[in-house]
Amino acid sequence: MRLFPAYTGATAADTQSGDTLITLKKSTNCFKRYKSIGMSQQLLLTKVGGVIPLSQLPNDSQSEAIQVESTSECGTKRVTVKKGGEGDKELWIEIWDAKQHAGLTQAVKISDVCAKVYNDVVFGGISWSKDMSQVVFIGEIPPPKTYKNPWDLPQEEAKDKEEESKDTEEHWLETKFEHQEEFGELLVGKKSAGIFVYNLKENKVKRMYGIPKDVWPQYPCFDEHSQGLVFSGVNQPFKRLGLIYCLNR
Helix, strand or coil, rough: CCCEEEEEEEEEEEECCCCCEEEEEEEECCCCCCEEEEEEEEEEECCCCCCEEECCCCCEEHHHHHEEEEEECCCCCCEEEECCHHHHCCCEEEEEECCCEEEEEEEEEECCCCCCCCCEECCCCEECCCCCCCCEEEEEEECCCECCCCCCCCCCCCCCCCHHHHCCCCCEEHHHHCCCCCCCCCCCCCCCEEEEEEECCEEEEEEECCCCCCCCEEEECCCCCCEEEEEEEEEEECCCCCCHHHCCC
């Protein structure tokens, strides 16, 4: 369901040059979060009667909750990753559009699929596809939701095509209590990196599988046809060394 911002007010202030700075205030009700999202956009009304937008995209009034954001090359779309929900424990992706009711147009919770979105010099940030229909990024793979007991009897489960494409690795109960190393150095808190793709048309985020377990992906991007992914990776089959200083030795 797409969101349509509504105008809630405006202010005007004179500048030293004699022009007028107009600030438009908007609001969108995100029913998935039962929350009102405020935003503002500034326009410059010149002395000769012209109107100059100072930015194509409105500013988010809740900028303190933003973790990562990226604007498309043409400047008409912005993807924002922010905390939200009860106690700010959930992770949400938002799409802001400069066209058609400029503002927040869609949002989806990604906490169940991705625990954290990386944005650093080692793993890179958010990358847009050429047709602006998808974005790709490196994120933290969340711990398994369920663990198997060795004494449980095997059960046959019907799988659809989407499930077949997912990781079929079994997670046993004893692995739940094993220590998992962090990447260390300036990457404290980051333990398991994976590639995630957000489809703007479907408003869904999915993890990409098929990467070897001892390879940590970096700087993913789309090909020129917006169909395939290209990325680099670091192979660490034994010990998880630091990815910043240790690789320079």
